[in-house]
Amino acid sequence: MKKEETIKRNTVRKASTSENAAKISFGICAAFSIIAVVAIVVFVFWRSLPAFREVGLFNFLGGDVWRPSWEDRVTSGEVDYTLGDIFGISPMIVTTLALTACAAVLGSMFGIFTAVFMAFYCPKTLEHVPGLKHIPVLRKFPLKGFFEQVINLLASIPSIVIGFFGVAVLLPLVAKFAPGGEPTGLFSAMLILSLMIVPTIASLSKNSMEAVSREYYEGSLGLGNSKDQTVFRVMLPAARSGIMSAIILGVGRAVGETMAVMFVIGNSSNMPDSFFKPIASLTTTIAKEMGYAVNGSIHQSALIAMGFILLLFVLLITGVLNFVKKDKVGGDKLFGGKIHAHRTSEKIYTYKQCGVPQTILKYVSIALAAIVAAVLLFMIVFICVRGIPHLSFTFLFGESSNARVTLAPAFVSTLMIIFMTLLISLPLGIGAAIFLNEYSKKGSNFIKVIRLFIDALSGVPSIVFGLFGKIFFCDICGLGYSLWAGSFTMVLIVLPTIIRSTEESLREVPDSMREASLALGSSKVRTIFKIVLPAALRGIVTAIILSIGRIVGESAALIYTSGTTIQMPDGYSSTGATFSVFMYVFQQEGLQMDEMYATAVVLLVIVIVLDVLVTLVQKKFDRKIKGDGGNTNTKTVKEEKIPEPQKESEPAAVVVVRQATESGAYVGK
Amino acid sequence: MKSKKFLALALAAISVGTMAAFAACGDGNDESTGSGELSGTVRLTGSTSMEELMRDIAAKFEAIHSGVTVSISCNGSGTGISDAISGGNDIGLSSRDLSSSEIAQGAEAVKLATDGIAIIVNPSCTVTNVTADEIYNLYVDGTEIQNTISRAISREEGSGTRGAFDELVVNTDGEALEDALEFADCVQEQTSTGNVITQISTAGNTNLIGYISLGAVTDAVKAVQYNGVDATVENIELGDYALSRPFNLVLNANRDLSPVAQAFYDYLFTDEIQEFIEDEGYIRA
Numbered sequence: 001m002k003k004e005e006t007i008k009r010n011t012v013r014k015a016s017t018s019e020n021a022a023k024i025s026f027g028i029c030a031a032f033s034i035i036a037v038v039a040i041v042v043f044v045f046w047r048s049l050p051a052f053r054e055v056g057l058f059n060f061l062g063g064d065v066w067r068p069s070w071e072d073r074v075t076s077g078e079v080d081y082t083l084g085d086i087f088g089i090s091p092m093i094v095t096t097l098a099l100t101a102c103a104a105v106l107g108s109m110f111g112i113f114t115a116v117f118m119a120f121y122c123p124k125t126l127e128h129v130p131g132l133k134h135i136p137v138l139r140k141f142p143l144k145g146f147f148e149q150v151i152n153l154l155a156s157i158p159s160i161v162i163g164f165f166g167v168a169v170l171l172p173l174v175a176k177f178a179p180g181g182e183p184t185g186l187f188s189a190m191l192i193l194s195l196m197i198v199p200t201i202a203s204l205s206k207n208s209m210e211a212v213s214r215e216y217y218e219g220s221l222g223l224g225n226s227k228d229q230t231v232f233r234v235m236l237p238a239a240r241s242g243i244m245s246a247i248i249l250g251v252g253r254a255v256g257e258t259m260a261v262m263f264v265i266g267n268s269s270n271m272p273d274s275f276f277k278p279i280a281s282l283t284t285t286i287a288k289e290m291g292y293a294v295n296g297s298i299h300q301s302a303l304i305a306m307g308f309i310l311l312l313f314v315l316l317i318t319g320v321l322n323f324v325k326k327d328k329v330g331g332d333k334l335f336g337g338k339i340h341a342h343r344t345s346e347k348i349y350t351y352k353q354c355g356v357p358q359t360i361l362k363y364v365s366i367a368l369a370a371i372v373a374a375v376l377l378f379m380i381v382f383i384c385v386r387g388i389p390h391l392s393f394t395f396l397f398g399e400s401s402n403a404r405v406t407l408a409p410a411f412v413s414t415l416m417i418i419f420m421t422l423l424i425s426l427p428l429g430i431g432a433a434i435f436l437n438e439y440s441k442k443g444s445n446f447i448k449v450i451r452l453f454i455d456a457l458s459g460v461p462s463i464v465f466g467l468f469g470k471i472f473f474c475d476i477c478g479l480g481y482s483l484w485a486g487s488f489t490m491v492l493i494v495l496p497t498i499i500r501s502t503e504e505s506l507r508e509v510p511d512s513m514r515e516a517s518l519a520l521g522s523s524k525v526r527t528i529f530k531i532v533l534p535a536a537l538r539g540i541v542t543a544i545i546l547s548i549g550r551i552v553g554e555s556a557a558l559i560y561t562s563g564t565t566i567q568m569p570d571g572y573s574s575t576g577a578t579f580s581v582f583m584y585v586f587q588q589e590g591l592q593m594d595e596m597y598a599t600a601v602v603l604l605v606i607v608i609v610l611d612v613l614v615t616l617v618q619k620k621f622d623r624k625i626k627g628d629g630g631n632t633n634t635k636t637v638k639e640e641k642i643p644e645p646q647k648e649s650e651p652a653a654v655v656v657v658r659q660a661t662e663s664g665a666y667v668g669k
Numbered sequence: 670m671k672s673k674k675f676l677a678l679a680l681a682a683i684s685v686g687t688m689a690a691f692a693a694c695g696d697g698n699d700e701s702t703g704s705g706e707l708s709g710t711v712r713l714t715g716s717t718s719m720e721e722l723m724r725d726i727a728a729k730f731e732a733i734h735s736g737v738t739v740s741i742s743c744n745g746s747g748t749g750i751s752d753a754i755s756g757g758n759d760i761g762l763s764s765r766d767l768s769s770s771e772i773a774q775g776a777e778a779v780k781l782a783t784d785g786i787a788i789i790v791n792p793s794c795t796v797t798n799v800t801a802d803e804i805y806n807l808y809v810d811g812t813e814i815q816n817t818i819s820r821a822i823s824r825e826e827g828s829g830t831r832g833a834f835d836e837l838v839v840n841t842d843g844e845a846l847e848d849a850l851e852f853a854d855c856v857q858e859q860t861s862t863g864n865v866i867t868q869i870s871t872a873g874n875t876n877l878i879g880y881i882s883l884g885a886v887t888d889a890v891k892a893v894q895y896n897g898v899d900a901t902v903e904n905i906e907l908g909d910y911a912l913s914r915p916f917n918l919v920l921n922a923n924r925d926l927s928p929v930a931q932a933f934y935d936y937l938f939t940d941e942i943q944e945f946i947e948d949e950g951y952i953r954a
Contacts, residue, residue, distance in 0.1 A: 267825065288860045483756060587867070
């Protein structure tokens with residue numbers, strides 16, 4: 001093996017100052033994410049103090065009137081009200097909770113059944129579908145791979161595209177049967193939001209179902225259960241904790257979603273006592289008013305305080321997630337091992353005769369999965385039909401001016417933001433991941449704290465980053481609306497993704513490789529850069545592509561940081577709009593709908609390309625690892641290890657993905 | 670060696686990133702002010718209602734001065750005013766008058782034009798005329814208009830169009846919309862002219878009413894009479910149509926305009942542009 005040769009050539013080295021320097025710089029990278037979270041939390045809290053103080057905590061949280069434009073009238077004594085009477089956010093808090101709960105229920109239902117379909121019922125190719133196997137063209141169509149791709153795609157469609165789909169298609173549809181013809185409100189927002197969290201829940205649940213030991217499946221079948229009974233009575237309960245984590249991550253996304261919801265929710269601060277009534281959530285209120293709130297006003301402070309409450313929600317969710325994970329790690333015996341096997345075998349006798357419910361559930365899962373796929377395909381077709389006729393070379397690449405707006409500046413701005421964001425966040429993120437995985441003592445409290453902070457950072461709604469970015473980078477740092485401010489804000493948003501994804505793949509590198517390298521006399525830094533990082537390249541490349549996707553899809557955080565101008569940027573200190581922001585600008589005036597749909601098509605194309613790229617990268621690296629000489633591949637090595645009884649806590653996604661890789665290795669054997 | 674390259678790249682990236690961050694904090698906006706030909710950027714932010722008009726004028730200005738870029742970012746009047754105060758723009762665009770606290774912070778408004786606010790419904794809606802009382806009762810109490818219209822769209826707090834509409838719609842008891850603490854449950858808020866048009870023009874939305882800038886009315890929606898008067902430029906000039914508001918330029922009293930911004934400002938008040946404003950369906954300053 002090539003790697004071994006390079007190791008052999010190394011001479012023994014002493015740990016030097018450069019070793020320590022490296023360790024310290026990795027430590028700094030890791031510390032950055034703590035500093036970022038602490039800074040954001042402290043800053044947001046500090047800036048929300050005026051609102052809490054002037055409005056009064058009780059009035060603020062309990063009041064149900066939101067009339068910020070009266071601030072001047074109240075402070076000047078023109079009307080007989082206090083600030084406590086006009087800044088009440090209880091309708092927004094209740095709406096956020098209700099909306100999240102509804103979306104979580106609906107999204108979990110669709111997500112879990114879709115996951116069951118993907119994991120157990122989706123035929124690999126159309127060959128296996130009765131009736132289609134005689135059509136030669138369709139026979140080889142890889143249905144399962146295609147379906148997984150579709151779900152991934154749904155996860156990466158920019159929320160502004162989904163939001164506009166909601167306005168153009170969903171609202172008129174809902175208006176047909178809604179009481180009073182009122183389509184905006186909880187019902188529509190719930191549908192849109194659950195559509196957005198289905199892919200998160202589906203793909204993570206699928207991973208954890210596939211990670212359930214194959215023996216359960218075979219054992220259950222061997223005991224005479226039908227496949228449906230096995231799937232719903234054995235596999236599903238066994239994957240319970242992974243599914244729980246998936247749902248909580250979905251809830252995290254639902255709490256923070258802004259743009260898509262803003263289009264269909266109605267945006268009035270009413271109590272959500274009906275499904276069909278305009279309401280407003282915390283995120284949408286921040287998004288619609290943060291541009292107006294005068295610096296230093298109570299209004300601005302109140303919006304920041306709403307961001308603070310969102311932060312608290314997110315921290316709570318992160319905490320719950322950790323709790324669930326602990327339960328999973330510590331209480332493995334609850335779901336796995338002998339006890340579980342015993343439980344299932346016992347049950348078989350009781351439900352042997354009644355497999356009907358499970359068969360029904362099978363068809364439910366096929367139906368729900370079909371609905372999810374159909375909605376997505378319809379959305380894509382709808383946008384393409386409306387947008388493609390308006391795509392032209394001039395519109396894409398022509399010079400953009402006030403006389404004729406083109407997308408050329410969007411290409412440049414988007415690329416500039418991607419470049420600068422990655423330039424800053426990659427070293428930071430990879431450094432932090434190296435520190436966490438290579439230098440940390442397993443189970444140390446310091447590392448636990450850092451992980452918790454990174455988890456928290458990844459859960460912070462992007463609108464809160466936008467609010468923070470606007471006030472901190474634009475106003476306090478004096479950057480104004482600029483690509484700098486946009487890029488810095490995006491760094492905060494993508495950093496957790498990069499850290500997690502890198503760390504995850506670092507962890508997949510077997511310790512034996514590190515030990516071999518060290519034993520041959522390589523220094524630790526050398527081991528990291530020559531052995532560990534190249535082996536973890538897959539995760540890093542995936543992280544880069546995911547980050548690009550995140551940047552391309554982001555609108556809420558960029559509108560108020562990098563600005564909405566349609567001109568070509570002439571440097572990082574000028575304003576510039578990305579594709580998503582362009583779409584926002586086009587729909588704003590209502591006169592450029594054709595251009596808006598055309599931009600949406602461009603966005604879709606970018607997203608699809610990125611998705612395919614992720615799959616290709618992962619395939620390529622998988623093949624490389626497999627082709628690298630039979631049994632020495634990382635997965636097998638991992639699998640041969642005796643499982644550690646006390647695993648340290650790790651993000652749920654990591655748990656799920658790890659399980660997936662492990663079981664994949666098992667099945668492959 | 671791959672790893673060394675990687676390390677070098679990583680370190681370079683960190684240092685460049687940090688340096689750039691510091692550098693960026695330092696420099697302001699660089700408007701080169703050559704002695705002869707004008708060049709540089711004029712930054713306008715503010716009202717979405719004024720965006721279309723300003724974009725057209727900017728195109729004309731750029732055609733004359735090839736070295737000049739007029740950058741227009743529109744997120745609402747409030748943004749234009751707060752940017753003018755904080756220095757986030759050269760000229761702010763506001764489709765409402767300034768509040769006392771905004772003036773106290775150094776903002777000053779110069780009227781560029783007057784715009785009407787059209788009350789719009791779906792083209793297939795049967796209502797052709799609404800009164801101030803009907804509007805007031807629908808927005809505040811949720812009372813149906815002529816047994817047809819039961820839902821209303823308002824703009825978000827801080828929108829210039831909203832500010833003017835709330836101020837100008839006064840019922841027979843002398844109460845303006847802006848004096849109501851809360852609107853009825855049937856009133857939704859949309860954040861841009863485009864969203865309002867999209868909602869109202871959607872087929873079947875015949876029970877919905879809203880308001881937009883008169884200059885932005887398209888065939889997709891129908892403007893109704895207000896208190897029996899058509900929403901036209903003539904009726905606004907005659908003073909018959911009550912719903913009109915200024916298009917203001919917002920300046921910072923404590924700061925001089927850059928030469929290129931000054932040139933654009935002067936250009937806005939030339940006869941050519943003022944006539945153009947009239948042709949576009951607005952009333953000149």
